[in-house]
Amino acid sequence: MERRLPMSQPYYILAINPGSTSTKIAVYENEKELFHSSLDHTSEELAKCHSQKDQFFMRKEIVLNELKKQNFALEKLSAVVGRGGQLSPLKAGGYYVNEAMKRRIIQGPIIAHASNLGALLAAAVADPLHIPAFIYDAVGSDEMLPVAKITGIAGLKRESFCHVLNTKAMARKAASEKGKTYQDMNFVIAHLGGGISVSAHKQGRIIDVITDDGGPFSPERSGSVPILYIVDMCYSGQYSKAELKKKLRGMGGLKALLGTFDCREIEKRIADGDEEAKLAYDAEAYQIAKGIGEMATTMDGKIDEIILTGGIANSKMLTGMIEEHVKFIAPVHVMPGENELESLSLGALRILRGEETAHTYEDPAPAKEDLYV
Numbered sequence: 001m002e003r004r005l006p007m008s009q010p011y012y013i014l015a016i017n018p019g020s021t022s023t024k025i026a027v028y029e030n031e032k033e034l035f036h037s038s039l040d041h042t043s044e045e046l047a048k049c050h051s052q053k054d055q056f057f058m059r060k061e062i063v064l065n066e067l068k069k070q071n072f073a074l075e076k077l078s079a080v081v082g083r084g085g086q087l088s089p090l091k092a093g094g095y096y097v098n099e100a101m102k103r104r105i106i107q108g109p110i111i112a113h114a115s116n117l118g119a120l121l122a123a124a125v126a127d128p129l130h131i132p133a134f135i136y137d138a139v140g141s142d143e144m145l146p147v148a149k150i151t152g153i154a155g156l157k158r159e160s161f162c163h164v165l166n167t168k169a170m171a172r173k174a175a176s177e178k179g180k181t182y183q184d185m186n187f188v189i190a191h192l193g194g195g196i197s198v199s200a201h202k203q204g205r206i207i208d209v210i211t212d213d214g215g216p217f218s219p220e221r222s223g224s225v226p227i228l229y230i231v232d233m234c235y236s237g238q239y240s241k242a243e244l245k246k247k248l249r250g251m252g253g254l255k256a257l258l259g260t261f262d263c264r265e266i267e268k269r270i271a272d273g274d275e276e277a278k279l280a281y282d283a284e285a286y287q288i289a290k291g292i293g294e295m296a297t298t299m300d301g302k303i304d305e306i307i308l309t310g311g312i313a314n315s316k317m318l319t320g321m322i323e324e325h326v327k328f329i330a331p332v333h334v335m336p337g338e339n340e341l342e343s344l345s346l347g348a349l350r351i352l353r354g355e356e357t358a359h360t361y362e363d364p365a366p367a368k369e370d371l372y373v
């Protein structure tokens with residue numbers, strides 16, 4: 001349901017960012033952050049959730065308890081904004097969380113990812129208050145060029161899946177540091193988190209991206225793997241569908257190679273002379289660099305800056321190795337961490353102020369059997 005936008009300033013906005021291992025929230029009064037909390041979920045807590053529904057109820061309770069603990073009166077809120085999920089095709093920018101969107105997330109088809117819960121959690125807080133719920137710059141926002149979607153299997157198209165929110169926010173920041181706008185510049189941006197995406201931003205548009213199924217392996221995901229072996233694994237009778245998916249996402253990448261996805265722990269092992277850890281970490285940097293090279297070709301090498309962002313961009317060791325491989329392409333700008341909560345909130349604020357219009361989600365007829373849920 002689209003609700004009338006509240007008129008009175010200041011606007012109080014709750015931002016909710018569900019990640020694979022945490023739910024982060026913040027409340028803003030216009031541009032000013034009043035508080036933020038990062039609510040980490042233990043693996044025991046997550047293991048108890050057998051479905052998206054279980055995760056939704058677990059996270060909703062944690063969010064409401066935290067708001068109580070912060071002594072924040074929910075009635076003050078003007079809107080709630082959540083991280084947007086894998087609802088393709090979506091445009092970049094804001095969307096109202098409406099019934100069609102909720103139904104699609106609950107009933108599918110949809111690629112399972114924690115970000116899908118952003119819309120449901122935002123609506124769960126907003127609906128009883130009769131205020132609007134939005135998502136903003138969802139991970140499934142699709143600005144890819146048609147040519148980037150073609151695959152060698154007729155009828156099978158690549159879909160956009162990217163850290164849209166953070167990469168666009170970092171690109172805007174990097175451009176403004178140069179006295180330019182996002183639309184003036186070309187960036188290749190590698191978001192290095194639990195998941196890794198490498199995206200090509202051409203004058204304000206993400207024209208191409210590689211991630212889980214076509215990009216570098218990540219701390220917990222396999223990335224691109226030799227596909228014929230995967231077909232054999234699928235039919236070997238050794239693995240269930242769920243087990244194989246875990247190998248691709250959750251238990252792949254550095255976790256599979258070294259038993260941990262904590263890069264700080266891996267760097268300690270390397271410092272202690274662990275050769276296996278060194279080779280895996282070198283491979284991580286090598287694959288990320290190859291991804292950056294691939295994305296650089298989409299803009300004919302005309303790149304103003306390469307941005308490294310996300311949690312692992314805190315690592316001087318990994319960013320240093322990547323820089324050595326790619327500095328011939330363009331200057332490397334390391335922007336560690338992410339500012340997703342602020343980006344969500346500022347997006348919602350622009351909508352509330354009428355500076356931007358939120359899109360209305362319409363569910364396209366499900367085109368194919370979902371392969372991921």
Ligand SMILES: Nc1ncnc2c1ncn2[C@@H]1O[C@H](COP(=O)(O)OP(=O)(O)O)[C@@H](O)[C@H]1O
Binds near residue numbers: 021263264313337338
């Ligand atoms: N100082 C650091 N040095 C190296 N790696 C780090 C550092 N801080 C965080 N990381 C790594 O960053 C990853 C998590 O990044 P983050 O962007 O928080 O992920 P997500 O939001 O996708 O869950 C983990 O693999 C973690 O080990």
Ligand SMILES: CCCC(=O)OP(=O)(O)O
Binds near residue numbers: 163164195197211212
């Ligand atoms: C590639 C976009 C979504 C994603 O993987 O996010 P996380 O790294 O937060 O899981």
